[in-house]
Each structure stands twice: as structure tokens, then as C-alpha cells.
Amino acid sequence: MKALIVDDELFCRENLKFIIGEYCPEITSIAQAGSAEEARQYFSESDADILFLDIKMPNENGFELLESISNKNLSVIFTTAHNEYALKAIKAQAIDYLEKPINIEDLQDAVKKAGVKAKKPNNSLEEIKALIRRTANEKIAIPMREGYEIIAYQDIVHLEASESYTMIYLTNGKKLLSSKNIKVYEDKLDSEVFFRTHKSHIINLQYHIKGFSRIDGNSAVMSNGKQIPIARRKLQVFLDRIADM
Incomplete structure (x- = not known):
């Protein structure tokens, strides 16, 4: 060859x-x-x-x-x-x-x-x-009070529910507070890339997962150092997903 x-x-x-x-x-x-x-x-x-x-x-x-x-x-x-x-x-x-x-x-x-x-x-x-x-081309339009911000999937580390709003954590350390609730993002984001670990959390499983920890409960370790809780009913699906990576 x-x-x-x-x-x-x-x-x-x-x-x-x-x-x-x-x-x-x-x-x-x-x-x-x-x-x-x-x-x-x-x-x-x-x-x-x-x-x-x-x-x-x-x-x-x-x-x-x-x-x-x-x-x-x-x-x-x-x-x-x-x-x-x-x-x-x-x-x-x-x-x-x-x-x-x-x-x-x-x-x-x-x-x-x-x-x-x-x-x-x-x-x-x-x-x-x-x-x-x-x-x-994987991007999403984030609804803000002032309008929309277009964000690439790879720039989103994780999302967290904040009452009826959603806080979106980006790779550059910036945080965006969206006017939509977290269920909207669960439905809108690509499930091959993102995974809802908990009622209050969605993580970027494709690009920003760094590990899994059992210390102080089950959690996903993200690229920004944050540990995101994993609900018991979500744990096996999460483990299966990372085993296939």
C-alpha cells in the first residue's frame, strides 16, 4: 500500500x-x-x-x-x-x-x-x-431576554435548571441564563451528544465528559471541573453510554 x-x-x-x-x-x-x-x-x-x-x-x-x-x-x-x-x-x-x-x-x-x-x-x-x-454545523439558538445567541454544541459543557430558567455553562467560562426551562433543552438538543443525568442537569456527554465519580454520590466529572449529580434511575444508562465511548 x-x-x-x-x-x-x-x-x-x-x-x-x-x-x-x-x-x-x-x-x-x-x-x-x-x-x-x-x-x-x-x-x-x-x-x-x-x-x-x-x-x-x-x-x-x-x-x-x-x-x-x-x-x-x-x-x-x-x-x-x-x-x-x-x-x-x-x-x-x-x-x-x-x-x-x-x-x-x-x-x-x-x-x-x-x-x-x-x-x-x-x-x-x-x-x-x-x-x-x-x-x-451543530449549533443551537439560545433564547435570551434580549433575543437569541447562537452556540455550537462543542462550546456547551452542561446545563442546569434555575427555577423556570436554564443556566448554560460554556467552555470559555461564560454562563448564559436562558428564558426557557431545562425540559425545552432536553427535547431540542441532540440526544447523541447530550444526556440528562438528573431533573436539574443536562451534560455534554460527547465532548466534555472527563470521568465518573462515586465520591459523595454518583456524579459526572466535566471538562470544567464541575461534578454533575446523576440520578439513581439514570445511572445505568449513563454507564452504558460512557462504556461505548
């Missing part, structure tokens, strides 16, 4: 190339590109079975590069040092990604999966593009 490594950092490209050469004998050709523009130039002249794609790159990121690639049988393996919100959705869809520093066993597993995909026609690249677009 032929592979292309796209990463703006030379050290990362060389390191991944070395590891692939040592531990992935099924890959017989390894090319490199230091930018999305260089990658497009490569694809205009050649082809690849596997694309190792960094997300964070200057000028044009990995997701933007994918939009300009038309090879339907290309297997994409994302590489990143950042636990991006989009990567969580990608992982949930069983699309491979490797966190830096690269783990050899994870790399070998990802390459084996890519080898299986390469043997049969598939539309995985289009599915990845659609997933990225869908994830990037």
Missing part, C-alpha cells in the same frame, strides 16, 4: 515515516507533504491508499484539505496532538485517528483496518466529509 503523511511539522512527518517503515511492512511507499497545498499537488500527480492527516495546520487545516480530495477509496487516519471536538465525533463513527505521540500498536491496528478497506470499493471519504460538515 502507498501512504501520504500530511503534517506541517517536519519532525512529526519524519517520526511517523520511521515508525511506519519499522512496524507496518504492508506499507511499501511513504510520501510526505508539509501543507494542504503540497498534498493537493501530490494527488494531482500520484495517488495513495492511506492518508495520515494532521488536523492543526496553518493556512488550511486537515478538514479543509479533505474537501478538495476526490479519491473515494482513500483511507484517512487523522493524527493530532489535540483532543478536538470533531475528533470525538469521528471516533464515535469508528473512523481512525492517532493521538501524538503515536502509539505503535494503535498505528498497526489503524493500518490493518485501512488495508481491509482498500480491498473493496467504499465511500468512506465522502462519509468522513459529511460527518465533519455535520459536526461543524
Whole structure:
């Protein structure tokens, strides 16, 4: 199989190339590109079975590069040092990604999966593009006294009932007091992303769950450090959900 490594950092490209050469004998050709523009130039002249794609790159990121690639049988393996919100959705869809520093066993597993995909026609690249677009567009209009504020799903950590209002906690530390009650948000928010743990709480299970604690009762540990109570009747469903992550 032929592979292309796209990463703006030379050290990362060389390191991944070395590891692939040592531990992935099924890959017989390894090319490199230091930018999305260089990658497009490569694809205009050649082809690849596997694309190792960094997300964070200057000028044009990995997701933007994918939009300009038309090879339907290309297997994409994302590489990143950042636990991006989009990567969580990608992982949930069983699309491979490797966190830096690269783990050899994870790399070998990802390459084996890519080898299986390469043997049969598939539309995985289009599915990845659609997933990225869908994830990037996940937003909600928050009714405020003064009007509406548009917030992306990944920016919401959790929601808390405040009498007939709802307090919404954001990743930047900001809090929004919405004029709608929490039941409105339970019905409106995507249940694949959010989970109501308690009559007074909804958490962002897809992007901001950090752990589970039994200290002082069952609670979900969020990315902002808050511990959100989990009602007894909700506990097993919660545990099943995080076990599938």
C-alpha cells in the first residue's frame, strides 16, 4: 500500500515515516507533504491508499484539505496532538485517528483496518466529509431576554435548571441564563451528544465528559471541573453510554 503523511511539522512527518517503515511492512511507499497545498499537488500527480492527516495546520487545516480530495477509496487516519471536538465525533463513527505521540500498536491496528478497506470499493471519504460538515454545523439558538445567541454544541459543557430558567455553562467560562426551562433543552438538543443525568442537569456527554465519580454520590466529572449529580434511575444508562465511548 502507498501512504501520504500530511503534517506541517517536519519532525512529526519524519517520526511517523520511521515508525511506519519499522512496524507496518504492508506499507511499501511513504510520501510526505508539509501543507494542504503540497498534498493537493501530490494527488494531482500520484495517488495513495492511506492518508495520515494532521488536523492543526496553518493556512488550511486537515478538514479543509479533505474537501478538495476526490479519491473515494482513500483511507484517512487523522493524527493530532489535540483532543478536538470533531475528533470525538469521528471516533464515535469508528473512523481512525492517532493521538501524538503515536502509539505503535494503535498505528498497526489503524493500518490493518485501512488495508481491509482498500480491498473493496467504499465511500468512506465522502462519509468522513459529511460527518465533519455535520459536526461543524451543530449549533443551537439560545433564547435570551434580549433575543437569541447562537452556540455550537462543542462550546456547551452542561446545563442546569434555575427555577423556570436554564443556566448554560460554556467552555470559555461564560454562563448564559436562558428564558426557557431545562425540559425545552432536553427535547431540542441532540440526544447523541447530550444526556440528562438528573431533573436539574443536562451534560455534554460527547465532548466534555472527563470521568465518573462515586465520591459523595454518583456524579459526572466535566471538562470544567464541575461534578454533575446523576440520578439513581439514570445511572445505568449513563454507564452504558460512557462504556461505548
